[in-house]
Amino acid sequence: MKFDTMKNPYGRVKMNSLQDLVSTHGGALKMLRSARPETGAPAHAAMQPQPMIPIVPQEFSSWDQEQEAWRNAVVLYDQTHHMTDLYITGTDAVRLFSDIATNNPKNYATGRGNQLILCNAEGYFLADGILCGLEDNHFLFNGLEPGCNLIRYYAETGDYNVELNKVPKSEAYPNGEARARTLCRFQLQGPNAAALIEKLNGAPMPAIGFFHMTDLKIGDIPVKALRHGMAGAVGCEFWAPFEQRHIIRETIIAAGKEFDLHCVGHRAYVTASVESGWVGAPMGAFFTHSMKPYREWLAADSAEGSLLLRGSLDTDNIEDYYFTPYELGYGPFVHLDHDFVGRDALAALDPAEQRHKVTLAWNADDIADLVKDMLDPEGEGYKPLDFPWPEHQMQTYRPYNAVMAGDRRVGVSLNSCYQRSERAFLSLAMVEADIQIGDEVELIWGESGSYFFKATPMKRIRAIVSPVPYSRVARESYRSKAA
Template sequence: MSEDLSTPLHGEHVAAGATLTSFAGWQMPLRYAGDLAEHHAVRTAAGLFDLSHMAQIEVNGPEAGAALDRSLVSIPSQLADGRARYTVIVAEDGGIIDDLIVYRFAADEYLVIANAANRHTVLDALTFRSGGLQCSVVDRTPHRALIAIQGPRAAEILAPHLDVDLDALRYYASVNGTVDGVPTLVARTGYTGEDGFELAVPANGAVGIWRLLLGAGESAGLVPAGLAARDTLRLEAGMPLYGNELTRDTTPDEVGLGRVVKLDHEFVGRDALVARAQSPSSRHLIGLVGSGRRAARAGSAVIDGDGTQIGAITSGVLSPTLGHPIAIALVGAPAEVGARLEADVRGTRQPMTVVELPFYRRPA
């Protein structure tokens, strides 16, 4: 067994007294002061996350766009410079290898952010699929850091320390600037359901930026936040997680991501997805809400009115923002909004109601 990797901010987490956990081969902060406090800070003020475990893969060269078009279900070459897109990479059989964000900086310059657990798998797939094309695929993860500042006061905290206009930065857009003299790619993206930014920086500049933002945001209510809060935030926002909602055994359409698939271009896995699209899917992702305080967890059975198991919970929690149980489930038959189902919560059947996702939307 190899030892877990450490991000450039590992020492900051230790000094802050964070509870550390092994996650996807990295030592990561699970929590600092507490899950609920961190969750509520992001919803009401701001939270600072270390995301340096996420893979940062550059694809550059005259045919970089063609390589990504061939590799992904979307068409990155059609993005405007400075824009980003949430997308998926699938296998030949249409199963999801990973969900990721691709950034286009120029016609010959792209960045792919992939999940930590799939870093090498995505790197290998992109390298293989770009074979014969004039481009390079390079893993920059060991030399970079990724810091996210998320919440309604994120822009207010970040703006004074950045030499670009955040008001002009659209959602899913990026711009190059500097924070405290450190070259920084600033993207208006996130995984919390709140406004916020993700900052890609050189590894040796991460500590300075982390300390700067913690200090600058303290009076505004910003706190460091760990993986536990990140998970409850993304679940409230109805965002899927690889390994839970998204797996090698699911296709984009089955998990509500059919919108990101563009079948009018050639890509690896297209034929399989076209064939599957010609027949109704046997699996569907749904949102569920319950009453009381007992949350269904991943793996809990979902049961219909006849007492038949029709699927399983993929993610579930007692929502800190809403105050009642919420869950996402993968079921074998369509379930209409308002339908009454049950979830097996540690041997007890918990009534659940089907709702539209997301569970939470930030105030306009």
């Protein structure tokens, strides 16, 4: 089969579309486990995939102190660089979101934030991100690249009176080019956050609802703020023009000394999602039949074309890697009282029969065995365990580990971390409906093998099925408000 191709500056043949890439590899799963020189990615990008949080240092103090600070004091997250901003403006903006997202259309309003949930026609999850209503008919979507791509696709191929302005995330390897964003973005989190915000603002933060917006000041600088939280306690995210980032950060650090403020680096930041119960960046179901027009529209060197599967899950059925929004805990955001992409498929599902999201608390003795094996020249050669994120995270990697009850595969585990505050290794998993809190299951730890990740012996790690979020503070003060 002949594909329309073009040459790129690195001398390779470049595929035009994601569908070209899938076809030339003989299917999506083969592509997701293979090298892809056809995308024309420069060598440094191919060998050094984008870290999850570019630019931000790995640590400011130490990752364990930074983890404990969001439970016991207050932390500052720098969220400026790792997500793309997409501005959507026009009289059809609300209609666009209503047509493509599962959320309640009544919430697309000025001063409101929404965790936008996008699905395909088969009812599988594709992407999510934060949508904020800035003014009438003017919205800001902030999230990873796939969510922005989907909004662009529907806006450009549908009959919508909207204009889009995309500000890409910062490149980790800019090759000498200057890094520039339109906005800087920070978040304050922890039990001392409210007192610090009051000091910075010169007045208490207005009493607004969860995921509502307000205007604040950081010293003399006005910022837009969204009330929400990560890692358990309710916090505040705020943004301002990029050029003001240094003075904002310095003002916060100076004012935060009396509140035991800690800046959070890359290593600790990526673990917050596990504690708060949010499954960060599962692979979207972009490879179903209904998504072929999207794959033909989307460039081969897109974020979706760069995904790499890893972990112990080894199956020839790509649907084993997909989730419904119910399985990811997004049931409260599915509103079937309007028509949207995937509505009929979701309406046909019984949420009670879907897999459900849980936390797996890994067995300490089995973890000790893994660490001992790493230090034994005559050991089994199990996949090494990293701290605090067991599987080194890049924006392109998607680790999927099988969860077993005896010989039956009952689920899949994704995001995992060591959580200092709990003295435990934890992971988020989607398990069958009959698996209950308190049950013991086994997580299969290892690599099934692909172009980038050689196969390893498999280690069964016992785990107790636990609530999500794992932290009682998170369950009672954060997720209840989000719902």
